[in-house]
Structures are given as C-alpha cells and as structure tokens.
Amino acid sequence: MSKVQLTTLTPVHIGSGNVLQNNIDFIQGVVKGYTYLGILDHQKLMRIIGPNRVDSWVAAIERGEGMGDFLAKCSSKELTIENYSSRLLLCLYPLNMATNEPMRECVHDGLGRAYIPGSSLKGSIRTALLAFFVNKKNHDGNQTIDFKNKKRAAQKTESALFGSDPNTDCFRFLQIGDVYFNNNCEEVYNMININERERKSFVDRSKHQLVEAIFDEEASLEFNMRISQSAELSRMIDEYNRRVEIWNNDPRNTRKKNLIKKFEISDLKTLFSIINSHTQQILEQEVDIWNDYIEEDGVRDYLDAINDMIESTSNCKSGECVLRVGHASGWRFTTGAWTEDNLNDGNWDRLVDLARPMNRQKYDGMQFPKSRRVNYQKGHDMTLLGFVKLKIVE
Numbered sequence: 001m002s003k004v005q006l007t008t009l010t011p012v013h014i015g016s017g018n019v020l021q022n023n024i025d026f027i028q029g030v031v032k033g034y035t036y037l038g039i040l041d042h043q044k045l046m047r048i049i050g051p052n053r054v055d056s057w058v059a060a061i062e063r064g065e066g067m068g069d070f071l072a073k074c075s076s077k078e079l080t081i082e083n084y085s086s087r088l089l090l091c092l093y094p095l096n097m098a099t100n101e102p103m104r105e106c107v108h109d110g111l112g113r114a115y116i117p118g119s120s121l122k123g124s125i126r127t128a129l130l131a132f133f134v135n136k137k138n139h140d141g142n143q144t145i146d147f148k149n150k151k152r153a154a155q156k157t158e159s160a161l162f163g164s165d166p167n168t169d170c171f172r173f174l175q176i177g178d179v180y181f182n183n184n185c186e187e188v189y190n191m192i193n194i195n196e197r198e199r200k201s202f203v204d205r206s207k208h209q210l211v212e213a214i215f216d217e218e219a220s221l222e223f224n225m226r227i228s229q230s231a232e233l234s235r236m237i238d239e240y241n242r243r244v245e246i247w248n249n250d251p252r253n254t255r256k257k258n259l260i261k262k263f264e265i266s267d268l269k270t271l272f273s274i275i276n277s278h279t280q281q282i283l284e285q286e287v288d289i290w291n292d293y294i295e296e297d298g299v300r301d302y303l304d305a306i307n308d309m310i311e312s313t314s315n316c317k318s319g320e321c322v323l324r325v326g327h328a329s330g331w332r333f334t335t336g337a338w339t340e341d342n343l344n345d346g347n348w349d350r351l352v353d354l355a356r357p358m359n360r361q362k363y364d365g366m367q368f369p370k371s372r373r374v375n376y377q378k379g380h381d382m383t384l385l386g387f388v389k390l391k392i393v394e
Contacts, residue, residue, distance in 0.1 A: 003394035011213035013327035029081035038085030103210035118176035131336030276321035327371035
C-alpha cells in the first residue's frame with residue numbers, strides 16, 4: 001500500500017448529483033469585500049424566519065424576491081450571508097445570475113468536506129490504460145466497437161482487453177482510496193464553450209453553467225493506492241506481450257526503428273509513467289488540432305492553458321503523473337481519444353455520425369468534437385477544469 005498525495009493543477013468538479021437554485025438553495029453576497037455564494041442552511045433560516053412566516057417565505061420565492069431582502073424584514077439584527085449559510089463559495093468575480101440560476105454542486109462527505117471519490121480517479125486511469133493498450137497495436141477497435149449503442153460503443157473493446165465481467169475484470173488489481181481536502185477549498189466557476197462556429201465568435205456563452213469546484217493548487221490529505229497482482233492482471237499482460245511479440249516479428253515491422261516494448265505493471269511508478277504519457281499525448285494533440293484556429297476568439301488563450309498543462313506533464317518526475325478527472329474533461333479525455341487513430345476512416349465517420357445523429361449536415365466539415373468546456377471571463381485567464389497531479393509520497 002502506497003501513500004499518494006493529489007494536488008489540483010486546475011479546479012476540479014466531481015458532481016454530487018444535486019443542482020442548486022439561486023435564491024432557493026444559495027444566495028450571492030459580499031463578505032469583507034469579496035463576493036461569495038452562500039449555500040443556505042435551512043435550519044438557520046428557520047430560526048431567523050420563524051414558523052409563522054413560512055408561507056411568506058414561500059411567497060417570496062415565488063415572487064422572485066431577493067432572499068437577503070426577505071430575511072432583513074424578518075430580523076431586527078443586521079444580517080450577512082454568513083448568518084444563514086452552511087458554507088461560503090468564493091466567486092472570482094460578481095455573477096449576473098437569473099432568479100433561479102442553477103449551479104452544479106460538488107460532492108461532499110458527511111463532515112462537509114469536498115472530496116474526489118477513488119472511483120472517479122480509477123475511471124480516469126482505466127481510460128488512460130485503455131488508450132495505451134489500443135494505441136500500442138495491442139487491439140484493433142474496428143472489430144469490437146459497437147456502432148449500435150451510443151452509450152456503450154466501447155464496451156466490447158473494454159471487455160476484450162480488461163475482462164468480460166466484474167469477476168474477471170483485471171482492474172480489480174487497482175485499489176484507490178477517496179481523496180479528501182480541508183474545508184473551505186471551493187470556488188464558483190462560470191463554464192462556457194470554446195466552440196467552432198462558421199459565422200460567430202468561437203467564445204460561445206449560450207450554454208453557460210455555474211459549477212462548484214475545488215480550486216487549483218489545493219493539496220489533498222494523503223490517500224492510499226495499491227496495485228495487487230492477480231490472475232486477471234497477469235492474463236492481460238501476457239496477452240498484450242504475446243501480441244507485441246507477433247507485431248515486432250512481423251516482417252513488415254522489423255525494419256522500423258521503434259519496435260514496441262513488452263509491458264509490465266509491477267508498481268505504481270510504472271502505472272504513473274503510462275498515465276503521464278497518455279495525458280501529454282492528448283494535450284499535444286489538442287495543440288495540433290487548435291493551431292489551425294489560433295486567430296479565432298479565445299483559441300489562443302485555450303492553447304496557452306493547454307501548454308501550461310503540457311509543461312506540468314513534462315516536469316513530472318518518477319512517481320508523479322498528471323491526470324484529468326471529473327466535469328468538463330471533454331470527449332477526448334473522457335474516451336482516451338483512442339478511436340481517432342485506431343479506427344479506419346469509414347468506421348471513424350460512422351462513430352461521428354453516431355455522436356451527431358441529428359447534426360451531420362449542420363456540422364459537416366467541422367472537427368469532432370468541435371467544442372471545449374472552459375471557464376473564461378473578460379479580464380481573467382482561461383481556466384480548464386479537471387487536471388490533477390498525483391505524487392507517491394511513501
């Protein structure tokens with residue numbers, strides 16, 4: 001069992017499943033000159049409002065009356081959002097919100113601490129290894145991808161590589177604990193799209209969304225991670241190495257300078273090396289994709305943010321890696337982008353059609369995927385979500 005520490009390189013949002021509403025679940029206010037969103041504590045509210053004013057409270061919500069104004073009428077004392085909030089979320093800038101503006105809430109434990117579930121990290125690591133095995137000539141996705149099922153298109157590919165059911169899945173070898181942070185580490189971000197469009201700016205605010213996220217440069221408490229050798233893991237490695245040997249011995253490949261090395265997952269350092277290479281590869285592909293649009297609004301700032309992450313992956317030492325996890329990771333990071341190089345042209349077009357069932361002609365000639373989710377406000381640097389650094393500390 002190893003001790004690992006996670007540091008957020010950019011904000012991270014792992015959703016609780018709750019969508020909070022402005023003026024019902026949270027309210028904007030100012031504390032010591034800084035703008036915050038206060039998550040309303042209904043027990044504190046009831047003590048201020050009193051049971052006799054509940055109907056007035058409901059009526060105020062229906063009228064769209066500001067919660068702060070209503071509470072001021074119910075108390076003889078001067079109130080701030082600290083008096084009726086369970087926690088405060090720092091806003092980098094004032095938010096011009098609609099009356100019932102929604103916000104995605106971060107997952108918290110029973111003590112109110114924001115955390116990253118071990119299952120979220122494990123899912124991202126699984127994706128990185130899936131791309132690794134496919135892209136290293138270990139598997140031909142053209143034979144296993146399912147074009148009939150949009151949500152489970154890669155399920156057959158995963159089953160062929162990792163095991164067909166939970167009892168045989170080799171990922172039982174990887175055990176990851178939940179990652180906890182200290183209190184008051186959350187901020188609010190207003191997510192928009194950098195979106196390829198023919199006649200409009202690439203900065204697309206039409207689908208903006210507020211999210212609560214653990215802010216960047218926040219170090220977690222140490223958590224446990226372990227690789228346990230198993231029969232299923234050995235089977236996967238043996239099968240991979242068997243195919244590598246066949247590929248390397250093929251006369252069509254023997255003249256190539258860089259033959260594929262056989263693979264062993266013997267420790268976390270090996271695993272982290274694969275993860276870091278995968279992250280860097282996708283980031284470098286992002287630069288190649290978006291360089292053609294560098295003069296469009298927002299694209300240069302997006303590439304600056306991507307290049308910052310490339311620098312972070314390049315600076316990783318043995319026992320360190322950069323991984324992307326959670327909300328706003330995008331299609332390429334969520335899937336590992338293995339289909340782009342592995343599928344032939346015909347099957348790639350089929351996959352794009354599957355993802356764009358109603359918009360094939362509308363987006364004809366545009367890249368896929370054509371948008372990226374970012375936090376971007378005038379006068380501020382662009383912020384990507386989901387990049388974390390893992391480091392073995394013991």
